[in-house]
Amino acid sequence: MLAYIWAEDLNHQIGYRGQLPWHLPADLAHFKRMTQGHPMIMGRKTFASLPGVLPGRPHYVLTRSANYAQSYADDQRVKIFHTKQELETFIGNDQRLNFIIGGASLFASFANQVDLLYVTKIAATFAGDVKMPQLPWSEFDLVWAKRGKMDQHNLYPYQFKLYCRKNSKLQLSSLEPAYNSAKTVILK
Structure with missing residues (x-):
């Protein structure tokens, strides 16, 4: 099962000079909470x-x-793959959620296979040199959204959003409990 997790600004920028273009501690904490215990798939630059x-x-x-x-x-924590096919064969029977965390070429390469999209939308613009590739948004439904709180550490307005591929066999009840809370409101 594949998921993307990323943050982007209003212009879909996701990187600048090999780093995130912003500092948003709440997004880093969200990333850690979502990916903890799950394999992360990434390119060499990421x-x-x-x-x-x-x-x-x-x-x-x-x-x-x-x-x-x-x-x-x-290093048992790191496994290197040289082809997409080699990676797909390795994760093929893995029932865990595998998070693709970047870069842009990996996001583009798996766009037709991913089941979940975890995105942090930052309502600001930043200098950037890497944009999130276009995704087939019509194939996904927004299933959860939450506005983040701005404070002295999180200086930009932001929202966490979760999209699920339509007709996916994925059981949303197996995801992070926050996504299934009755108090959670979908914001459009």
């Missing part, structure tokens, strides 16, 4: 942008570079 191997979740890195496999051969 992996390089992390502060290190994040605890509590396997890292699956898709790269053409043969050197990466040697560099992480002894």
